[in-house]
Amino acid sequence: MRTVIFRTIAPYLAALMVLFSIFVLLRGHNEPGGGFIGGLIAASAFAIYGIACGVAAVRRAISFHPMTISGFGLFLATVSGLPSLFVSQPFMTSQWLYIHAFGVEVPLSTPMFFDIGVYFVVVGAIGSIALGLEERESD
Amino acid sequence: MATPATGVDLARAIVIDPTLPADWLVVAPSILTILGGAICLMARKNTEAQPRVAILFLTLLVLACGGLFVHVLDKGVVNMVMGRWLPPFGIAFTADITGAALALTASIVALAAGIYGAVDIDTSGRRYGFYPFLLLLMTGVCGAFLTGDIFNLYVWFEVLLISSFGMLVLGNEKEQLDGAVKYAVLNIIATTLFLISTGLLYGLFGTLNMADIAIKTRESGLTGPLASIAVLYLLAFGMKAAAFPVNFWLPASYHTPRIVVSAVFAGLLTKVGVYALLRIFILLMPQARIALTDVIALVAIATMITGIFGALAQTDIRRLFGYLVISGIGSMLAGLAIGTTAAVAGTIFYAIHSVIVMTALYMAAGIMHSMGGSYSLRKLGGLYGASPAFAAVFLVLAFGVAGLPPFSGFWPKVILVDAALATGHGWLAGTILLTGLLTSIAVGRVWVFAFWRGGAEGTVDGGAVALPAADPVLTRAAVWLPLGVLLTLVVLLGVLPEPFFQISGRGASGLVDPLGYVRAVFGGSL
Numbered sequence: 244m245r246t247v248i249f250r251t252i253a254p255y256l257a258a259l260m261v262l263f264s265i266f267v268l269l270r271g272h273n274e275p276g277g278g279f280i281g282g283l284i285a286a287s288a289f290a291i292y293g294i295a296c297g298v299a300a301v302r303r304a305i306s307f308h309p310m311t312i313s314g315f316g317l318f319l320a321t322v323s324g325l326p327s328l329f330v331s332q333p334f335m336t337s338q339w340l341y342i343h344a345f346g347v348e349v350p351l352s353t354p355m356f357f358d359i360g361v362y363f364v365v366v367g368a369i370g371s372i373a374l375g376l377e378e379r380e381s382d
Numbered sequence: 383m384a385t386p387a388t389g390v391d392l393a394r395a396i397v398i399d400p401t402l403p404a405d406w407l408v409v410a411p412s413i414l415t416i417l418g419g420a421i422c423l424m425a426r427k428n429t430e431a432q433p434r435v436a437i438l439f440l441t442l443l444v445l446a447c448g449g450l451f452v453h454v455l456d457k458g459v460v461n462m463v464m465g466r467w468l469p470p471f472g473i474a475f476t477a478d479i480t481g482a483a484l485a486l487t488a489s490i491v492a493l494a495a496g497i498y499g500a501v502d503i504d505t506s507g508r509r510y511g512f513y514p515f516l517l518l519l520m521t522g523v524c525g526a527f528l529t530g531d532i533f534n535l536y537v538w539f540e541v542l543l544i545s546s547f548g549m550l551v552l553g554n555e556k557e558q559l560d561g562a563v564k565y566a567v568l569n570i571i572a573t574t575l576f577l578i579s580t581g582l583l584y585g586l587f588g589t590l591n592m593a594d595i596a597i598k599t600r601e602s603g604l605t606g607p608l609a610s611i612a613v614l615y616l617l618a619f620g621m622k623a624a625a626f627p628v629n630f631w632l633p634a635s636y637h638t639p640r641i642v643v644s645a646v647f648a649g650l651l652t653k654v655g656v657y658a659l660l661r662i663f664i665l666l667m668p669q670a671r672i673a674l675t676d677v678i679a680l681v682a683i684a685t686m687i688t689g690i691f692g693a694l695a696q697t698d699i700r701r702l703f704g705y706l707v708i709s710g711i712g713s714m715l716a717g718l719a720i721g722t723t724a725a726v727a728g729t730i731f732y733a734i735h736s737v738i739v740m741t742a743l744y745m746a747a748g749i750m751h752s753m754g755g756s757y758s759l760r761k762l763g764g765l766y767g768a769s770p771a772f773a774a775v776f777l778v779l780a781f782g783v784a785g786l787p788p789f790s791g792f793w794p795k796v797i798l799v800d801a802a803l804a805t806g807h808g809w810l811a812g813t814i815l816l817t818g819l820l821t822s823i824a825v826g827r828v829w830v831f832a833f834w835r836g837g838a839e840g841t842v843d844g845g846a847v848a849l850p851a852a853d854p855v856l857t858r859a860a861v862w863l864p865l866g867v868l869l870t871l872v873v874l875l876g877v878l879p880e881p882f883f884q885i886s887g888r889g890a891s892g893l894v895d896p897l898g899y900v901r902a903v904f905g906g907s908l
Contacts, residue, residue: 310423311423313423314419317419317420318420321420322417324413327466328406331400332397332466333397333462333463333464333465334465334475335464335465336465336466337465
């Protein structure tokens with residue numbers, strides 16, 4: 244799979260896919276998308292980059308071990324359910340914060356952080372499997 | 383919270399009353415274990431810090447479960463709906479006395495295993511994730527005990543199943559993979575059956591909330607579809623609980639992992655299956671249980687008898703204890719077959735006893751292995767000479783599991799036999815007593831061979847063979863402390879049974895009469 248064309252295109256493609264995955268993640272609250280599908284897109288970006296340039300390059304690029312990323316996602320998703328404790332509402336009740344910055348209203352919410360957590364769990368778990376499988380093949 | 387004005391009466395959709403901080407105790411076990419598991423997963427490479435973080439979170443788990451248990455004893459059933467959507471649409475966590483008592487017992491056992499694991503699990507085992515798996519296993523176990531939603535119960539089963547796969551193959555030995563494949567295949571079949579029956583149940587009643595189902599089955603009575611669903615559930619959870627004839631995954635896998643993993647599995651996994659059977663057949667579908675009484679009674683008798691005969695035939699103590707787990711499941715199923723409040727109380731009491739005593743026995747097996755260098759009864763011997771105190775500890779546990787007074791197994795068996803005779807189930811009562819006798823022989827055999835005999839098989843009477851040099855782990859407090867705690871509980875359950883009678887009795891009446899459970903979920907309107 245290491246043709247010149249693929250190797251040249253793959254970094255750009257991977258970067259675009261990661262960007263797109265974040266777009267999909269953030270639009271997920273009201274429109275199709277969300278953490279799971281966004282995470283899958285990002286994980287496939289890493290997989291493509293890994294096929295083209297080798298798994299070691301991917302591991303360097305993402306700095307953390309995929310399982311660590313998963314663990315962080317799990318942590319973030321759980322913590323996002325906790326703020327409702329302080330307003331006497333049950334676990335996982337959504338809390339909203341509307342910030343006005345530069346004339347734009349930015350709605351921040353706990354479901355968004357939950358979705359980001361899911362995103363990281365999926366990136367970590369699927370990325371870990373994909374990189375593991377690719378590593379075997381290159382041996 | 384800025385809710386846009388819509389002119390909709392929100393009180394019809396969401397919980398308006400403020401949630402008390404104490405009610406958070408019902409989700410605290412799941413939250414704490416997920417957080418602890420996530421932190422351990424992030425610190426996977428830091429094998430020194432992992433046990434400390436995990437033991438801290440397991441201690442918090444015991445405190446949370448203890449708090450929840452006291453809260454439930456005090457205030458009755460505690461309910462919380464995720465995201466404050468009103469039940470039956472919101473996913474409910476509903477803790478009654480049965481669930482809270484079992485969650486507390488499970489958390490104590492998990493803490494004991496976490497401490498024991500600090501010695502038993504080596505660096506590579508920690509790097510492969512023993513502690514994250516243990517914590518996430520507890521997420522599943524506590525979630526299953528505390529959830530009030532049947533699909534959510536499936537999710538927690540899946541969580542604990544996946545964690546248990548990870549724990550089972552820790553070490554990657556050929557034997558472990560062999561055990562794990564049998565374990566995984568059968569458990570996935572059981573989980574799939576559980577999912578299918580839940581889908582059918584949803585199709586039948588249009589609800590997944592347990593309190594709602596409890597009302598609807600009582601209104602509909604026993605119909606054909608409901609009976610089929612009940613049979614599927616019996617098969618699914620029978621597999622999970624290791625009931626005859628779908629229990630061969632247990633002896634195939636429980637002797638392969640690290641001993642502390644076997645201890646956790648023997649203590650917790652099958653009991654979650656028994657708990658689910660109680661929940662389904664006593665709380666949700668009492669009519670189906672009445673129709674299936676004879677089937678459950680036969681399964682119970684066969685499970686007890688095959689379990690104890692298996693134990694008598696084994697020479698590997700880990701396999702032997704695995705069969706003792708199975709015969710104990712038979713006794714618990716006997717309580718389910720009888721189905722009166724007293725019998726269900728016996729099952730709950732037996733489950734609490736079995737969680738503690740089976741974990742303690744596997745830990746004792748680990749110590750025997752460290753002392754005598756083997757798990758085989760043919761090779762063990764002379765342990766009494768090595769440590770008379772440990773020999774006494776083992777004898778207490780052996781009496782406990784056999785149901786001899788004054789230790790923990792005695793009282794639940796008394797309740798079960800009494801309940802069986804009171805309802806004319808003489809066969810069940812007789813089998814429970816016979817199993818008790820045979821269990822004494824099985825564990826007595828371990829005692830005689832491993833402790834009393836001078837050395838390995840073939841040692842002449844009165845002779846003594848020098849033991850291999852004792853493993854240095856035996857000097858570590860982390861080996862003896864958890865066993866000591868569990869031993870204390872075994873003695874306590876036997877000597878002071880009165881509070882446990884009350885707890886299991888109240889737990890059972892909460893299952894048999896669902897009014898309190900339903901009221902806690904739907905408010906006073908019903």
